[in-house]
Amino acid sequence: MQKIALMGILNTSPESFFDGGQVKITPEYVLDKAQNLITEGAEIIDIGGQSTRPGYTEIPAKEEIARTVPFIKLIKQKIKAQISIDSYKAPVIKTALEAGADIVNDISGLRDENIAKLAADYNAKLVIMHNGAVNNLDSMAAFFKTKIKQAESCGIKEENLILDIGLGFGKDVEENWFLLENINYFDNFNLPILVGASRKRFTDKTLENSIKAAKLAAKTNLPLILRVHEVKETKETLNL
Numbered sequence: 001m002q003k004i005a006l007m008g009i010l011n012t013s014p015e016s017f018f019d020g021g022q023v024k025i026t027p028e029y030v031l032d033k034a035q036n037l038i039t040e041g042a043e044i045i046d047i048g049g050q051s052t053r054p055g056y057t058e059i060p061a062k063e064e065i066a067r068t069v070p071f072i073k074l075i076k077q078k079i080k081a082q083i084s085i086d087s088y089k090a091p092v093i094k095t096a097l098e099a100g101a102d103i104v105n106d107i108s109g110l111r112d113e114n115i116a117k118l119a120a121d122y123n124a125k126l127v128i129m130h131n132g133a134v135n136n137l138d139s140m141a142a143f144f145k146t147k148i149k150q151a152e153s154c155g156i157k158e159e160n161l162i163l164d165i166g167l168g169f170g171k172d173v174e175e176n177w178f179l180l181e182n183i184n185y186f187d188n189f190n191l192p193i194l195v196g197a198s199r200k201r202f203t204d205k206t207l208e209n210s211i212k213a214a215k216l217a218a219k220t221n222l223p224l225i226l227r228v229h230e231v232k233e234t235k236e237t238l239n240l
Helices: 027-040 061-078 090-099 113-121 137-153 173-181 183-189 207-217 231-239
Strands: 004-011 044-048 082-086 103-106 125-129 161-164 193-195 224-228
Touching: 004 027, 004 231, 027 044, 027 061, 027 231, 044 061, 044 103, 061 082, 061 090, 082 090, 090 103, 090 113, 103 113, 113 125, 113 137, 125 137, 137 161, 137 183, 173 183, 173 207, 183 193, 193 207, 207 224, 207 231, 224 231
Parallel strands: 004 044, 004 224, 044 082, 082 103, 103 125, 125 161, 161 193, 193 224
Antiparallel strands: none
């Protein structure tokens, strides 16, 4: 039976498109949000302190650490859950792994090889994202093959690799839906696939289209991780 895990999004960035500026990021808020995500059915909590929405402004690693690491420690102390650090900066990732993060969610596609080395050192799982336009499926497969080889040369175990097709990152609306409709193309990698379609621009940021994208992604025969904002609604739909 196919394994589908839900990764609940916990933004600790005030610039976040979804809930940035609408809530005050306090330890109480973060702990309550994390607990709600787990109660609703998430197995993984993805913490990010750097917004990567279109046109985002990069913040210093020191500030990103301050936005994420204290909360990783807090959640690890209070809640039984896997923690993913959503970052592409090696200093942030190193500190997050030291704090107990289990997964490195790198949207840059290993632009910095040190990220793979850190994941290997801490025996953490590593998400490799395809960040860019889709020339064709073969070119994406070639990208993943190259990056898998690079990660393994840094000491990553094959069972710790996760591939992300990079919805919304350098891809137009048609390309995003094309990838979801052809998700089975990547089955021959025999690695878990992460799909982050929730509230992306190509879905018009609606729950209805985000759910549609999740249902398309669920056609893969591989273990699937769905990165979502609305855990409860996604879980209920997939159960149906």
